[in-house]
Amino acid sequence: MAQSFRSQRVLTPEGIRPATVVVEGERIAAVLDWSDVAPDAALNDYGDLVLMPGLVDTHVHINEPGRTGWEGFWTATQAAASGGVTTLVDMPLNCIPETTDVAALEVKRTAAQGKAWVDWAAWGGVVRGNADSLPGLVDAGVPGFKCFMIHSGIDGFAWVDEKDLRLALENLRGTGLPLLVHAEVARPIEAATRTLNESGADWRTYKNYLASRPDEAEVGAIELLICLAEEFGAHIHIVHLATARALPALVEARKRGLAVTVETCAHYLCFTSEEIPDGATEYKCAPPIRNAENRERLLQALESGDIDMITTDHSPCPPAMKCRDEGRFDKAWGGIASLGLALPAVWRVMHSRGVKLESMARWMASAPARLAGFEGRKGALVAGADADIVVFDDAAEWTIGKDDLRFRHKLSPYLGLNARGRVRETWLRGELVYSAGTFFGSPRGKEQVRA
Numbered sequence: 363m364a365q366s367f368r369s370q371r372v373l374t375p376e377g378i379r380p381a382t383v384v385v386e387g388e389r390i391a392a393v394l395d396w397s398d399v400a401p402d403a404a405l406n407d408y409g410d411l412v413l414m415p416g417l418v419d420t421h422v423h424i425n426e427p428g429r430t431g432w433e434g435f436w437t438a439t440q441a442a443a444s445g446g447v448t449t450l451v452d453m454p455l456n457c458i459p460e461t462t463d464v465a466a467l468e469v470k471r472t473a474a475q476g477k478a479w480v481d482w483a484a485w486g487g488v489v490r491g492n493a494d495s496l497p498g499l500v501d502a503g504v505p506g507f508k509c510f511m512i513h514s515g516i517d518g519f520a521w522v523d524e525k526d527l528r529l530a531l532e533n534l535r536g537t538g539l540p541l542l543v544h545a546e547v548a549r550p551i552e553a554a555t556r557t558l559n560e561s562g563a564d565w566r567t568y569k570n571y572l573a574s575r576p577d578e579a580e581v582g583a584i585e586l587l588i589c590l591a592e593e594f595g596a597h598i599h600i601v602h603l604a605t606a607r608a609l610p611a612l613v614e615a616r617k618r619g620l621a622v623t624v625e626t627c628a629h630y631l632c633f634t635s636e637e638i639p640d641g642a643t644e645y646k647c648a649p650p651i652r653n654a655e656n657r658e659r660l661l662q663a664l665e666s667g668d669i670d671m672i673t674t675d676h677s678p679c680p681p682a683m684k685c686r687d688e689g690r691f692d693k694a695w696g697g698i699a700s701l702g703l704a705l706p707a708v709w710r711v712m713h714s715r716g717v718k719l720e721s722m723a724r725w726m727a728s729a730p731a732r733l734a735g736f737e738g739r740k741g742a743l744v745a746g747a748d749a750d751i752v753v754f755d756d757a758a759e760w761t762i763g764k765d766d767l768r769f770r771h772k773l774s775p776y777l778g779l780n781a782r783g784r785v786r787e788t789w790l791r792g793e794l795v796y797s798a799g800t801f802f803g804s805p806r807g808k809e810q811v812r813a
């Protein structure tokens with residue numbers, strides 16, 4: 363039977379308006395005027411709560427198979443559903459085996475079976491020495507690839523230098539798939555760390571951790587990537603941009619028509635280095651959270667369209683690895699747990715700046731859907747797309763508590779943060795998955811492959 367989802371405020375690509383979303387099976391059949399309710403369709407009337415497209419988070423570390431003690435499909439996808447994320451794309455590292463060939467991808471597919479509460483996809487990995495495996499991963503339907511220009515923290519996921527990058531881009535030529543890059547080069551970081559160690563720096567101090575990962579590391583990596591994007595005609599995507607100092611080069615490259623896209627992460631928009639207490643290793647990530655002035659420039663770049671999207675880079679680990687007792691930033695695992703919290707955390711910031719919810723949907727749904735090649739299927743309430751619908755109370759004010767963290771380990775800098783807007787319901791392909799703190803049905807998330 364068809365269903366109708368009706369509200370005075372439906373977030374469509376043309377803006378928020380009164381509308382009725384007609385769903386047949388798993389797909390949106392039509393987006394009609396508010397009063398156009400089909401008589402034979404079950405009616406869900408949400409008054410003036412916002413109906414928005416399910417969010418797409420293209421930067422998530424699920425860690426399964428292999429490090430399920432860190433996270434896993436079940437907990438990660440429940441966290442996603444609770445925060446309105448109906449599609450996530452998993453990174454190729456942290457899992458064992460790392461997703462650097464088709465055999466490893468198949469192991470991940472098997473591991474995900476019966477555990478995914480939302481739809482998911484897997485980025486393939488580019489590491490030193492796996493160029494021959496890339497065509498197979500392309501054929502297997504990965505939406506793109508991810509690599510590191512610096513040690514990734516995972517020994518089994520080797521970083522790449524310029525020579526490796528060239529080889530990978532040669533292999534990906536003609537596929538149209540994006541290469542996602544962790545854009546930091548090692549040299550400035552090694553130099554800064556050496557200086558800090560020689561001066562006997564206190565690694566409990568956030569200021570010292572920040573100094574150990576200078577802006578230059580990001581800027582240098584991004585300058586090289588822009589050159590390679592031009593030379594190979596490649597689509598290069600900069601993950602987790604943290605420094606605003608790289609923006610002029612990125613803006614100029616995009617102006618020249620290069621296919622360089624950029625994401626920043628929720629934590630760079632919600633926190634500043636000045637506020638991070640010493641020893642608070644739950645804030646450690648790389649590149650690091652920088653100062654308030656830098657944050658302001660990232661926010662402005664989103665608003666001007668110079669940054670395309672917002673992801674979480676949800677990257678948790680067992681609490682012991684965060685070394686919270688010792689509080690040493692040099693020893694703690696780098697990665698922030700945040701899946702499912704980005705919409706209300708970032709919306710509070712953006713609402714206070716007068717930003718419209720339509721922009722949030724662009725940054726967190728349609729733009730990431732396009733990056734993964736899922737445009738038309740995911741990230742927008744349009745006829746023909748999957749019926750992934752979020753019911754969002756955009757005016758709710760609340761504080762993020764432990765029960766709101768649905769991922770495996772309840773250690774996160776978002777704990778205690780004031781948020782705005784609350785996900786009331788999440789629908790995946792026409793079926794209710796989450797409502798008011800409870801999950802419904804069974805895990806029916808499907809892997810999304812590139813068409």
Ligand SMILES: [Zn+2]
Nearest residue numbers: 421453675677
């Ligand atoms: Zn990451």
